[in-house]
């Protein structure tokens with residue numbers, strides 16, 4: 205029995221944070237293989253997270269993936285024109301000092 209898209213959406217955060225259980229992970233991956241829409245979503249997120257990790261000034265915190273998921277509709281199709289640094293500064297908010 206495959207996960208529904210909503211379930212995949214729900215588990216994406218845990219999946220990307222490596223906090224998902226092995227069974228959920230298997231189901232999620234099985235769904236993503238068959239569902240182009242969720243696959244696209246997952247790849248977008250993975251690509252975004254990777255690019256954030258490359259940005260010195262961005263320090264993803266615990267709530268980061270959650271915020272990313274919440275903003276997903278806005279960022280699922282990142283425009284090539286986007287000024288990435290400015291985009292992430294707006295997205296991540298001001299850096300905590302100290």
Ligand SMILES: [Zn+2]
Pocket residue numbers: 208209212235239241242243
């Ligand atoms: Zn799906």
